[in-house]
Amino acid sequence: MKPKIYISRKIPSRFIEPYKDSWTIEMWPEEDEVVERDVLLKHAREADALFTTLTEKVDRELLDQAVNLKGVANLAVGYDNIDVEYAREKGIVVTNTPDVLTDTTADLTFALLMATARRIVEAEAFIRSGRWTTWTPFLMAGADIHHKTIGIVGMGRIGEAVARRARGFEMNVLYHNRSRKEEVENNLGVQYVSFDELIRTADFVVSMTPLTKETEHMFDDSVFKKMKSSAIFINTSRGGVVNEEDLYQALKNHDIQAAGLDVFRNEPIAENHPLLKLDNVTALPHIGSATYETRSKMIELCLKNIDHILKGEEPVTPVQ
Structure with missing residues (x-):
């Protein structure tokens, strides 16, 4: 059975195309709206990996329900939206996107x-x-x-x-x-x-x-x-x-x-x-890394981190 991935914000299909044969991918259909909390929790219960942004709270409530979760790839350098310590206790790897931005x-x-x-x-x-x-x-x-x-x-x-x-x-x-x-x-x-x-x-x-x-x-x-x-x-x-x-x-x-x-x-x-x-x-509306080139690199890095985690390999940019 292919691992399940949930992406909490709509991203262009070209980024996920290389992984479609390996993963079952579901994605929040809106680019300009935050994923509803109950929808995120529902998918977290089934997902092997989450692709999140700063607007999603990956807290104890979510992590306790995410029984299959192996990794969370956050589309940002910061990760204050994630309870990293609790995730670590549960053996869930958290990654971010440093360097590229x-x-x-x-x-x-x-x-x-x-x-x-x-x-x-x-x-x-x-x-x-x-x-x-x-x-x-x-x-x-x-x-x-x-x-x-x-x-x-x-x-x-x-x-x-x-x-x-x-x-x-x-x-x-x-x-x-x-x-x-x-x-x-x-x-x-x-x-x-x-x-x-x-x-x-x-x-x-x-x-x-x-x-x-x-x-x-x-x-x-x-x-x-x-x-x-x-x-x-x-x-x-x-x-x-x-x-x-x-x-x-x-x-x-x-x-x-x-x-x-x-x-x-x-x-x-x-x-x-x-x-x-x-x-x-x-x-300004939080646009520090908002160029087409950099946001594309950030998305690619998140997906690469998920790929490594699901293969049992060390992710490229784990949160230390």
């Missing part, structure tokens, strides 16, 4: 930094609304990027890629990480500092840290108040690392200058989200 996400992170600093989105809306009637010396004036200090919180693969881009703008690069990376310091010319020193001295504070119990709401009122009033906060990691109410107040009260956000605590956000009411917020 590193440069793409770093590109987006730096693009968001630049757009926020130079008020690109706000300026474009200014023209479209018919408000550009003359030139003035400080019309849509933003902040310089070159020769400024960037502080990267979380020096993983993507953090390193952001640092390389920052060096191209002749920025002074500080970083904070759970562990110091002297090789990265030597290779990229970056400096390790304490979290407190980073947030006090950086002109741009960039969150690249994963969401864990330790990092949840690490950016709160006390942190924003320590930042420079001219500081710009960028988050392309996970929304949960930020206390959004505190960030809103910091931006509204001009404790910090601006924020560029690709991620939010609860996604998707609606048009009435408080942060969207502020002119000094540049918001």
Whole structure:
């Protein structure tokens, strides 16, 4: 009997074509809608492997019912939607998609930094609304990027890629990480500092840290108040690392200058989200890795991981 695979979001058929003879594949038929919880649970009870996205909670309830499940392939670098420890206890392998999206996400992170600093989105809306009637010396004036200090919180693969881009703008690069990376310091010319020193001295504070119990709401009122009033906060990691109410107040009260956000605590956000009411917020709909090339590689990697797991082989990118 062929193993059963459930894919929780519609993907193009060309990706699953090579596996159709080996697997029985079922897939949620919608690309733009989240799979219904009862549907996911139903398929999890029968599946040998799940292909999931960040919108699906692979929690104890699901894992307890998934009696045949051997592996979960998550279409993301992050995996805070999965109870990895409990899955491990049950002998279920969890994989993610690192590396293939590193440069793409770093590109987006730096693009968001630049757009926020130079008020690109706000300026474009200014023209479209018919408000550009003359030139003035400080019309849509933003902040310089070159020769400024960037502080990267979380020096993983993507953090390193952001640092390389920052060096191209002749920025002074500080970083904070759970562990110091002297090789990265030597290779990229970056400096390790304490979290407190980073947030006090950086002109741009960039969150690249994963969401864990330790990092949840690490950016709160006390942190924003320590930042420079001219500081710009960028988050392309996970929304949960930020206390959004505190960030809103910091931006509204001009404790910090601006924020560029690709991620939010609860996604998707609606048009009435408080942060969207502020002119000094540049918001994106979680598109860090959203290029055709990279998302295709991520899908292919998920399927390859499932293939390895079902064959009893070591997956390409297991969550450690």
